Amino acid sequence: MNAKTTKGSSTNGKWAGVLAVTVTSVCYGLVPAFSFLSFRMGVETETLLFNKFLYASVIIWVFLLVRKINVRFSRRAALAMVVTCFGYVAMSTTLYISFDYISGSLATIVSFTFPAMIVAIEMITRKEPVRLGKIAAVILSFGGMVLIVWSPDIMGGDLVGIAFAFLAAICYVIYIFGLDFPSVKEQNSFAVAGYVMTSAAAVNFVRCLLSGKPMFAVEPAQIGMMLLLSVVCVFLAIVCYAIGVRLIGPGNAALVNTMEPVLACIFSHFLVGELLTGRMLIGSALVVLAVLITNLPEKSGRPAEGTVARGSS
Numbered sequence: 001m002n003a004k005t006t007k008g009s010s011t012n013g014k015w016a017g018v019l020a021v022t023v024t025s026v027c028y029g030l031v032p033a034f035s036f037l038s039f040r041m042g043v044e045t046e047t048l049l050f051n052k053f054l055y056a057s058v059i060i061w062v063f064l065l066v067r068k069i070n071v072r073f074s075r076r077a078a079l080a081m082v083v084t085c086f087g088y089v090a091m092s093t094t095l096y097i098s099f100d101y102i103s104g105s106l107a108t109i110v111s112f113t114f115p116a117m118i119v120a121i122e123m124i125t126r127k128e129p130v131r132l133g134k135i136a137a138v139i140l141s142f143g144g145m146v147l148i149v150w151s152p153d154i155m156g157g158d159l160v161g162i163a164f165a166f167l168a169a170i171c172y173v174i175y176i177f178g179l180d181f182p183s184v185k186e187q188n189s190f191a192v193a194g195y196v197m198t199s200a201a202a203v204n205f206v207r208c209l210l211s212g213k214p215m216f217a218v219e220p221a222q223i224g225m226m227l228l229l230s231v232v233c234v235f236l237a238i239v240c241y242a243i244g245v246r247l248i249g250p251g252n253a254a255l256v257n258t259m260e261p262v263l264a265c266i267f268s269h270f271l272v273g274e275l276l277t278g279r280m281l282i283g284s285a286l287v288v289l290a291v292l293i294t295n296l297p298e299k300s301g302r303p304a305e306g307t308v309a310r311g312s313s
Contacts, residue, residue, distance in 0.1 A: 013247050013248075014247065014248055016243075016247055017243070017244045017245075017246070017247025017248030017253070018244070018248060018256055020240040020241070020243040020244035020247065021240065021241060021244035021245075021248070021253045021256040021257055022256060022259070023236070023237075023240040024237045024240045024241040024244065024257060025256065025257050025258075025259040025260045025263055026263060027232050027233050027236055027237035027240070028233065028237055028257075028260045028263075028264075029108075029259070029260050029261075029262075029263030029264040029266070029267050030232065030233055030263075030264075030267050031104070031108075031229070031233045031264070032099070032103075032104020032105055032107065032108055032264050032267070032268050032272075033104065033264075033267040033268045033271040033272050034225060034228055034229050034232075034233060034271075035048065035096070035099060035104060035229070036099070036104050036268070036272045036274075037225060037271065037272065038217075038222065038225045038226070038229070039099075041219065041221055041222050041225065042219075042222070043217050043222050043225070043226075044211075044213040044214060045096050045097075045099070045100070045213075046204055046207045046208045046211050046213040047208060047213050047214050047215065047216065047217055048096075048217075048226070048229070049092065049093070049096060049200070049204040049207070050201060050204035050205050050207070050208050050215065050216075051216060051217055051226040051229075051230070052226060052229045052230050052233075052234065053092075053197050053198075053200040053201035053204060053230075053234075054201040054205075054230075055226060055227060055230035055231075056197045056201075056230040056231075056234035056235055057194065057197040057198045057201050059230065059231065059234075059235045060190065060193055060194045060197055060235060060238070061194055061198075063190065063235075064190055064191060064194055067190075069188050069190055069191055070188060070191065071188075071191045071194065071195075073183075073187060073191075073195075074183060076183040077181075077183035077184055077186065077187055079183075080178060080181035080183050080184045081178070081184060081192070081195055081196075083174065083177075083178040083181070084175060084178030084179055084181070084184060084192070084196065085178075085195065085196050085199035085200075086174065086178075087171050087172065087173075087174030087175030087176075087177075087178050088171075088172075088175045088178075088196050088199070088200060089199055089200050089203045090171035090174070091111075091168050091171035091172045091174075091175055092168075092200055093203075094164045094165075094167045094168040094171055095107060095111055095164070095165065095168035097164045098110075098111075098161045098162070098163075098164035098165040098168060099161075100161070101158060101160050101161025101162075101164070102158055102161030102162060102165065103268060103274045103275075104264065104268050104272070104274065105261075105264050105265040105268040105269070105274055105276070105280070106161075106162075106165070106280065107161065107164075107165040107168070108165075108260070108261050108264040108265075109144075109145070109261045109264075109265070109280070109283065109284045109287055110145055110162055110165035110166055110168075110169065111165050111166070111168045111169045111172065112169070112260070112261045112287050112288075112291070113141045113142060113145050113166070113169050113287065114169040114170075114172040114173050114176070115137075115141070115290070115291045116137055116138045116140075116141030116142060116290055116291075117169060117170065117173045118173055118176060118177075119134050119137060119138055120138045121173070123135075133293050134293070136290075136293060137290040137291075137293040138290070140286045140287070140289055140290035140293070141286070141287050141290035141291070143286055144282075144283040144284065144285070144286025144287040144289075144290065145166075145283065145287065146283075147279055147282060147283040147286065179192070189238075189242055190238070190239075190242065193238050197234065241253065241257075244256070258288045258291045258292055259288075261284050261287060261288060262284060262288060265280065265281075265284060
């Protein structure tokens with residue numbers, strides 16, 4: 001009786017974890033579509049980023065205070081957080097710059113090459129053993145990206161957008177390695193998210209001042225979209241991912257989260273009207289396959305070391 005109950009609870013927990021990470025993938029997949037809808041409403045990029053991260057910061061810090069989560073970091077952790085915050089702010093900035101030149105779905109697919117970058121770096125630095133499967137994952141990921149972006153009639157503006165999306169992937173690698181610092185890993189994940197979101201809000205506050213762009217969205221529809229980005233695409237995504245990792249582990253969570261670029265393409269197509277080409281679909285499938293291979297468990301049955309997961313974008 002007790003054994004059956006335990007088994008049933010474990011199964012329920014597993015499915016709850018899968019559902020939580022699926023919600024995260026949906027939330028992150030909506031980022032490009034919601035962002036482009038905001039642009040069509042007249043929201044400037046700097047305004048969008050400041051509002052998005054400001055509102056998300058307020059929500060996260062209220063959550064931290066209500067839950068009485070410790071937010072004090074050691075000096076070593078604080079220094080590591082500088083690198084972490086820099087990587088995230090640079091990633092979000094370069095990704096949104098790429099939106100000025102290429103579609104949100106294309107930018108998301110290109111930026112999703114970051115797991116292959118991490119695997120390649122870990123093999124080069126001998127942090128991880130060189131395995132045929134991981135080499136194949138790196139080749140598939142970059143091959144998929146080349147397939148997506150290559151075109152005989154590609155324009156200069158497209159190349160600029162692709163370059164910024166690729167730079168966003170590089171910055172995301174910096175962010176991931178920042179999160180991997182032992183002093184940062186010891187901290188509560190929500191507290192880390194709070195500092196990251198606050199730093200992003202501060203940087204984009206300065207960007208608004210320097211560019212002369214509006215500080216806040218003022219029209220009701222614009223404010224509603226800012227709240228959707230903050231609540232759904234940032235806070236809800238972070239909470240659900242944390243729940244998912246706790247229930248099914250980081251390796252399984254990363255596997256489920258590979259749906260994000262596919263969902264980004266689907267949402268952008270139906271909500272914004274972005275064109276989906278056969279080349280994009282095949283290339284995105286190769287990128288997703290590469291991430292799946294990257295996160296496959298080792299023969300021992302444990303998730304592969306160095307498993308990567310998507311953060312808030």
